[in-house]
Amino acid sequence: MTFSAAPIAPTPAQPGSQDISLPLESASSAPTPASGKSGLEVQWALHQDDVRAAQRLRYEVFAGEMGARLSTPLPGHDIDLFDNFCEHLLVRDRATGQVVGTYRVLTAAQAKRVGSFYSDTEFDLTRLRSMRERMVELGRSCVHRDHRHGGVIMALWGALAEFMVRNQLDTMIGCASVPMLHNGMVSGDVAASIWRQVQVTHLAPIEFHVRPRLPLPIDQLDSTLDVEPPSLIKGYLRLGAKVLGAPAWDPDFNTADLPMLMRIADLPARYRKHFLGA
Numbered sequence: 001m002t003f004s005a006a007p008i009a010p011t012p013a014q015p016g017s018q019d020i021s022l023p024l025e026s027a028s029s030a031p032t033p034a035s036g037k038s039g040l041e042v043q044w045a046l047h048q049d050d051v052r053a054a055q056r057l058r059y060e061v062f063a064g065e066m067g068a069r070l071s072t073p074l075p076g077h078d079i080d081l082f083d084n085f086c087e088h089l090l091v092r093d094r095a096t097g098q099v100v101g102t103y104r105v106l107t108a109a110q111a112k113r114v115g116s117f118y119s120d121t122e123f124d125l126t127r128l129r130s131m132r133e134r135m136v137e138l139g140r141s142c143v144h145r146d147h148r149h150g151g152v153i154m155a156l157w158g159a160l161a162e163f164m165v166r167n168q169l170d171t172m173i174g175c176a177s178v179p180m181l182h183n184g185m186v187s188g189d190v191a192a193s194i195w196r197q198v199q200v201t202h203l204a205p206i207e208f209h210v211r212p213r214l215p216l217p218i219d220q221l222d223s224t225l226d227v228e229p230p231s232l233i234k235g236y237l238r239l240g241a242k243v244l245g246a247p248a249w250d251p252d253f254n255t256a257d258l259p260m261l262m263r264i265a266d267l268p269a270r271y272r273k274h275f276l277g278a
Helices: 048-065 108-114 126-134 151-166 189-201 231-238 269-276
Strands: 032-034 037-044 087-093 099-107 135-143 171-179 248-250 255-263
Touching (some): 037 151, 087 151, 099 151, 108 126, 126 135, 135 151, 171 189, 189 255, 231 255
Parallel strands (some): 135 171
Antiparallel strands (some): 032 037, 087 099, 099 135, 171 255
């Protein structure tokens, strides 16, 4: 899930188009400098070359670093059936033009076209049906290993907040991943321990709980480890996000995925001012 750059104006995708679509109210062709970071610029993907650059970064991070088993039609790219229906948000290094951070955004309208949100494949989202029309799904978040200093994520979050406000959307959902590798071994103990922590401090009200389709076997794992959530999850929680239930196990990505929801109305005042100027 995510938020500062100068305004991004998204054009509607043409009905029936199978090309990469532009955001609802969409990005101009000119990149926008990321707030406070002159070395970065943020933009929405405008053509397939932009999307391919994001997919290469995703492959590098997910397959190269995390060991994900990706089924892809193009070697060296992370591609799935949802990509053609998503908006793709990019952060580039201005000096090199390299894409160093990305998110993909799936609106409710496009989710209807593809058949579901990605999160529907991991969780039963029945209890969220009343908010689906005002909801967007964030996914495939990743940052290049040489740029994990916070500036990239802040630039992405700024553009996403602008997108939400311009399109009168108020809720974001997504699957936040916890790697299953721990001390060189595949283990769900870290994920189980993080779930134990956030269940106490950041669990959503029961009317919003969702159920994993392939649950992580919490009862068979050690959930007593003294570990911190990944930095991205900690960032979401600082922004007011809630966890919607127990994690699902994603064997292809070798992760445990926590279902998360964040509403613009729940942004703490200081982040609201930073991202939205209000």
